[in-house]
Amino acid sequence: MFKNIVFIILTISFLKTSSAQTVSPSLKEESDIYEKIYDAPLILDKNQPTPLHELYNTKPLLVVLIFTRCTGVCNPFLLRLKESLQFKAKKDSFNVLVISFDPRDSIKDMNLLARRFALEDNNQWIFAVTDSISKLNQSISFYPIWDSIRNQYDHDALLVGVNNEGYITKKLIGMRGGHDLDLLIASVNNVFSPTYRLPNKKVLFSCFNYDPKTGKNKLGLGLLFIALPAILTVLILIVIGFSVRSKASELEESS
Amino acid sequence: MASIKLNKITSVWIISVLLLFIVSIVLGILMRLNQGEMISQSPITFYSNMTTHGLTMIGIWFVAGMAAVNYIMERYVKTSYTVNVLALVLTVIGILMFWASTFIGHFHSAWTFLYPLPFKEMGSETWATLMFLGSLTVLGIGWLIWSISLMTQILKKYSIPQALAWQHLRKNPTVETPPFILISMITLIGVIACLLAAVVLLVLFYAEYFSNGNFVNDALLMKNLTYFFGHTIANEMLYLGLAVIYELFSEVSGRPKWKTTWYVALAWNCTLVFILTAFFHHLYMDFVQPQGFQIIGQLASYFASLPAAGVTVFSIFIAVYRTKIKWSLTNLLFFIGVIGWVIGGLAAVIDSTISNNIVLHNTLWVPAHFHTYNAMGNVLFSLGFFYWFSIQFSDKTKIKKSTTLTLALLLIGGIGFLLAFYIGGAESIPRRYSIYPSELSIGASLATIGAAFASIYFIAILIFFFNISKRCLKILFSSS
Numbered sequence: 067m068f069k070n071i072v073f074i075i076l077t078i079s080f081l082k083t084s085s086a087q088t089v090s091p092s093l094k095e096e097s098d099i100y101e102k103i104y105d106a107p108l109i110l111d112k113n114q115p116t117p118l119h120e121l122y123n124t125k126p127l128l129v130v131l132i133f134t135r136c137t138g139v140c141n142p143f144l145l146r147l148k149e150s151l152q153f154k155a156k157k158d159s160f161n162v163l164v165i166s167f168d169p170r171d172s173i174k175d176m177n178l179l180a181r182r183f184a185l186e187d188n189n190q191w192i193f194a195v196t197d198s199i200s201k202l203n204q205s206i207s208f209y210p211i212w213d214s215i216r217n218q219y220d221h222d223a224l225l226v227g228v229n230n231e232g233y234i235t236k237k238l239i240g241m242r243g244g245h246d247l248d249l250l251i252a253s254v255n256n257v258f259s260p261t262y263r264l265p266n267k268k269v270l271f272s273c274f275n276y277d278p279k280t281g282k283n284k285l286g287l288g289l290l291f292i293a294l295p296a297i298l299t300v301l302i303l304i305v306i307g308f309s310v311r312s313k314a315s316e317l318e319e320s321s
Numbered sequence: 322m323a324s325i326k327l328n329k330i331t332s333v334w335i336i337s338v339l340l341l342f343i344v345s346i347v348l349g350i351l352m353r354l355n356q357g358e359m360i361s362q363s364p365i366t367f368y369s370n371m372t373t374h375g376l377t378m379i380g381i382w383f384v385a386g387m388a389a390v391n392y393i394m395e396r397y398v399k400t401s402y403t404v405n406v407l408a409l410v411l412t413v414i415g416i417l418m419f420w421a422s423t424f425i426g427h428f429h430s431a432w433t434f435l436y437p438l439p440f441k442e443m444g445s446e447t448w449a450t451l452m453f454l455g456s457l458t459v460l461g462i463g464w465l466i467w468s469i470s471l472m473t474q475i476l477k478k479y480s481i482p483q484a485l486a487w488q489h490l491r492k493n494p495t496v497e498t499p500p501f502i503l504i505s506m507i508t509l510i511g512v513i514a515c516l517l518a519a520v521v522l523l524v525l526f527y528a529e530y531f532s533n534g535n536f537v538n539d540a541l542l543m544k545n546l547t548y549f550f551g552h553t554i555a556n557e558m559l560y561l562g563l564a565v566i567y568e569l570f571s572e573v574s575g576r577p578k579w580k581t582t583w584y585v586a587l588a589w590n591c592t593l594v595f596i597l598t599a600f601f602h603h604l605y606m607d608f609v610q611p612q613g614f615q616i617i618g619q620l621a622s623y624f625a626s627l628p629a630a631g632v633t634v635f636s637i638f639i640a641v642y643r644t645k646i647k648w649s650l651t652n653l654l655f656f657i658g659v660i661g662w663v664i665g666g667l668a669a670v671i672d673s674t675i676s677n678n679i680v681l682h683n684t685l686w687v688p689a690h691f692h693t694y695n696a697m698g699n700v701l702f703s704l705g706f707f708y709w710f711s712i713q714f715s716d717k718t719k720i721k722k723s724t725t726l727t728l729a730l731l732l733i734g735g736i737g738f739l740l741a742f743y744i745g746g747a748e749s750i751p752r753r754y755s756i757y758p759s760e761l762s763i764g765a766s767l768a769t770i771g772a773a774f775a776s777i778y779f780i781a782i783l784i785f786f787f788n789i790s791k792r793c794l795k796i797l798f799s800s801s
Contacts, residue, residue, distance in 0.1 A: 260608045260609075262609070266537065268534075268535060268536055268537040269537050269538070269539050270536065271525070271538070271539055271542055272539040272541075272542070273539055273541045273542050273545070273609070273610075274541070274609060283609070286539075288539050288541070288542035291521055291525075291542055291546065292542065292545045292546065292549065294517070294521055295514050295515070295517035295518040295520075295521060295546075295549060296514050296597055298514075298517050299510060299513050299514040299517060302469065302513060303472070303481060303510060303513075304481070306469070306472065306473050306476055307476050307480065307481040310473060310476050310477045311476070311480060314477065
């Protein structure tokens, strides 16, 4: 009972702090996009290892990296993800693969974790460990750092979208809102998702200026450049029209 | 009455255009043969050839239309011979620079040179981009001066409202604006606008090129400007041909001269306004572009093409229906050309409809429609003029058997060549592929068929070239 209360308090406190800290998009999310994820042999149960491609070939994957002894972001991250995905319209179009990046974790530990989140009977959620975690981590640029003082890993809350050909289509770092998850799910299903260029001081004549804070596009100076040729043409037409007519009338008057 | 100097320079334009046309057709056939896997070109060679083929074709049929309009305009106003020569010199220099950038420098970002492709070397020489941009600058300067000069000459005789035939929108106009002047004026305004778009575009390209990374362009702005220039000039050059038809069709058919009516004036004024915004239909896939622009693009595509096509087809139909007219190669080419223009235009309108564009975008339907109104439309307008010009000083105006054969070759070759594109488009075969993957093997078969029919078309063009150039050379070297 005491353990559960501590777990809930920790979860709520982490939800608040981490959501405040990790909302801003990071350039780290842009690495490895359209690269293939490492085809690691996964241990899902006591049987033979299952290669990762067998999972993503069946359905696109949202890959979550955690470890069971985590006292930090892992549990709130999983909880938030579980809650967010419950209400997604197209939740049958993908599976969630939770992999431990801690070599100390066994499939038994992962199954216990699944039970704690009441996901052990949920076919959409797959819990696994692998003996090739370093290669897998490298393929998705995920680099947890061991902190020997706290006896914990310092790591990102990383969610990786993998389509059914094994390509990384999108990455999300931190606990993100429903819209970002929608984009991630769309990307693993090869559905087009619009993206906007962030403001750049080198681009002086943008047609539109995207504001990442509000998510709105404002009209830019570039639009004027599109109209400029037509405006100049009208001016040239009027100037030539009047100058040749006035010259002609001057000639008429003088003659 | 045209002066000897004007006859001679028009002859030079005609011979130059036909020579460059032959080279460009050969490049086109090679591209289709490569897609059909009958020959093997490297991707760089294929795309360099595609770039050369595209821009050379646009350039030569634009100057062909301008040369024809310049020649006929002399009937109404005095034109500048010096500017005509300057345009010729700058066109030759520009084409040589452009060919150097593609044939020697392997520049290969297509004639649309969509930003940022020209800045990606991808196997081309470092100097090729600057040479390409330089060639566009030289061509643009020459053509802009020529267009402004012709427009100025019209405005010396007609006021702006008269040149645009606004008085014909009222009853009993006091001043008559000939259809040729109206259409030439409308077209020249459009040409100047699109060439100014090219100026803005080139300035932005140069700014980034020489900024050492301190200035970066906005891709959406560059794409808008590219199609403002590219789409508009590709359409305006058709209208140059139509201006010639409005002047010559009735004349060579032995019929009364066409006059400007209220609906002709209204239709062409609509074309002037709408053709400048129709290019938005090239940006349907650019989600950042506001939806309003996309809707304008679709509506402008309808309103720019339908009125002009409607009145032209009506005028031609009235001229030939149950009327005994004197058929010659000139009016036959004009007549077939108008049919080609209308069919190509309809295919373009189908593609410019947003719901269809989702399916047809960047498929072979696109080259299908623009090759229809160019190869079987605008080219025939200009060939009609070239033929009429070349026989002016001889008595051979009757249609010979060999002429019928040439026309048959032109039609069979042209239609077969275009059908291969249309079927490919309907089958969703993408365009601009140097070779097709096995999943799109029908694209390779159609390309081979297209190349075979294009070769038949090519034979017809060679016959035209031989006959017309022979007469033009005589005009060029005659003393009177």
